[in-house]
Amino acid sequence: MLLTKKDDALVATLEQAVKAPAGRSPWADARGRFMRNKAAVVALVVLVVITLLCIFGPMVMHYEFDTADWDAMKLPPFQGNHYWGTDESGRDLLVRCMIGGRISLMVGILATICSVVVGIVWGATAGFLGGKIDGLMMRIVDMMYAIPYLLIAILLVTILGREFYLVVLTITAFSWMDMARVVRGQTLSLRSMEFVEAARAIGVPTRRIIFSHIVPNLLGVVVIYTTVTVPGVILTESVLSFLGLGIQEPMTSWGVLIHDGSGVMDVAPWLLLFPCALLSITLYCFNFIGDGLRDALDPKQR
């Protein structure tokens, strides 16, 4: 018998010190670490607040985003009912910011989801297959990096038009490469890990190795890089809109608002400042959350 009586007594003491039967999965561990990062948690709260305001705010406000009010043109903020003032057509800035936020965030999330999906598929395939195919796929990624995205974006938008989905597609086309690279790198390193070798030694079929062993261990980097991609995408959309190539009137986004505000910034600076501040704060939040996630999911902390 392996354990003697003396061992039983020791083992019983150990058992008491042992935690509850349901183990602490690596995700739960990471969640705990994330929650301890104050900056990240605050950023998350702020982001949630902004998102909720953008979604539900316009419903409770008594102004429409596109109603012109000729009596209240270019009102400065904090006076009367227009909390953030109005623009040169008398449209309430706060509501326009919130509507703009809807569009910016939506474009941001949609384009991110698309580029994440493309990036994962591209990167995991390249990483797992290796060899010449990997080389070819990564050279294509390099070529995409080399293309000046703004010029091509201008070209695409001019040719294809400025529909909402086309803007999303254009942004996706230039945002998936980071994710592909990162996923490929992670797949490569996972492939040579001992537990993958152990799975092969057991005789686990390749398909199951990919789904049970490689993919779950990819999710960590995917989550991190997603939160890094979102601000980039939102910024790209804002830049396109600023250049007049993004969302069309009467839809608005933060980029459009900044474009409009910059035109009159010497006489109505609030029209520039508020959208800028909103955009900056949102980007800041995503960055803090991304940092927090990176620290939380850092494998060295295990």
Add this chain to the structure above:
Amino acid sequence: MNAVLKDSTQGQEPLLSVRDLHVHFNARGEGLFPKKRTLKAVNGVNLDLYPGETLGIVGESGCGKSTLARALLNLIPATSGHVVWLGKDMHDAKPSEWQNVRKNVQMVFQDPLASLNPRMNVMQIIGEPLRTHKPELSKDQVKERVKQVMARVGLMENQLYRYPHEFSGGQCQRIGIARALILEPKLIVCDEPVSALDVSIQAQIINLLKDLQQQMQMALIFIAHDLAVVKHVSQRILVMYLGRVMELADKHELYAAPKHPYTRALLSAVPLADPRLERAKQIQMLAGDLPSPLSPPSGCVFRTRCPHAFDRCASEIPPLIAVNEKSEAACWLY
């Protein structure tokens, strides 16, 4: 070749026969237009393993023991040579045939934590071989078998849903052993299973492996760089150097009267936990450094560091011949 231990195995058929196994890797050469160079990790190894016996494989870094272990299971493809499992030559075998072999041969790895998927819990890790090879079993049946094998290796039932990072190194290695045991294989290949563990935990795992082997009548291939550790577990010991076998002997014979100069040097270098003996000891120093596996010396690979080398050693490769009924050595001294 099979002179060693014929009596103890009673004329049984070997579980595993390896003949002239070579595992070569392509390495890039130096310079702007590099020549293709070959790294001969395993360079002509022969061995026989009988059911229920433990074979220890010893050697220092670069000797090819880990590569050999992986080639036996086709984790690394063999370049040439024959690996015969239960009478079936696996040369050019199809993946499905290897799948059959894998039901009977399992592996325990060196780094206990790295060999376990951090996102799977103990139940999933240990149950994986069952799910792969016996998909007809129900979830509850799998759980029962997992619990049984956990008890066998000294793990508590309440640890069933824990994750690898919540365990110590020794416990992780027990999980790895449990995973290897669950299919009740005929052979377990252990690749340096205790090198990464503390001394007191090493002893636990070594004792565990010995007990399991006796209870389940398994064969074990125990790979290590520590001669003292190997001594406790093995019946026969194989000494490797730069991809070749230097000596193959019965345990007692090897430690009492090592034949090959490399074995002698290795034995004298093992530090003893005994101050007087250790200080009085005459260590047989090996001259020079380990040659690069990319360009091994001609003839006997050990000759560049051997205190007894002479002319023949450089021109001809010494075969592994029986020196007495209990040991074989590859050396021109015999």
Add this chain to the structure above:
Amino acid sequence: MTKLIDVQDLNVRFDTPEGVVTAVNGLSFALERGQTFGIVGESGSGKSQSMMAMMGLLAANGSASGKALFNGEDLLSMPAAKLNKIRGNRVAMIFQDPMTSLNPYLTVERQMTEVLEQHKGLTRKSALSLAIQTLEQVRIPDAARRIRMYPHEFSGGMRQRIMIAMALLCQPDLLIADEPTTALDVTVQAQTMQLLRDLQRDFGTAIILITHDLGVVAGLCDQVMVLYGGRIMEQGSADAIFYRPTHPYTLGLLGAVPKLDHEGERLVAIPGVPPNMARLPAGCPFSERCPFVMDQCATVRPALEPSESDPMVLRACHRAVADVLRDAETVLPT
């Protein structure tokens, strides 16, 4: 004459998210010139952290209290500038992994001459010749040519010798070696230990050797200290510790080491897992695993006192020596 090293009640604490972890607790020992001292322990024993604290190399979240007198001056409370003059000059340290302790971007020559220019104010030329001389002393062949090479061009054993050479450049009074041979092959380890022995004999350098390998300690050290969970378990001369151990942990450790010469088939396997440094018992840290445990062991810390059987040996245990020795055969688990 003041002792070379006089450590009094050294404590090392770390601030971690899980709370304060006390890695080293109440460590005291003294070392004369030219003596060799071995600190033995497994993971979590605090052996490395105690020396890191002495050298001022603790991580940012670590803090040390107590006294660590070097030639009468307290290293722990010394200002950084003064400590820098002593580090590398009077006290040198070598680490386990020679690859990461040598700067891969600088030639060996640059790394060595830098030390001499910094501490001895030598010119580049005289530093170079002294460096070559030291490399020859550590038996690096063709030193004058090789000194211009980069670390990655050397083998592991040679890199460790370069580290030793660098440590000896300023002819320090004390050399602290933290697991210097753990990453090396057995034959290379033997060479390295032989080198350390010779250097110690020739230069009279005091050596503190930190390791988990009892064999290595037996070969080099006059005095030995056994640590567990950050506390001293037993401390005495090498002869006393190896031939007349009286502490349950020491007995267990010595019994767990696989021996070449011992015919006994089973190793002593101390049950349990390495200590969780964030949650140590209030009493003896070994109480959770000790086969001789009594009720008071978990709550009352045993004082480190001269042993009943030999006043030169210090021992921290509630059990009387006679009890432990009498029951050792039967109680120690195998």
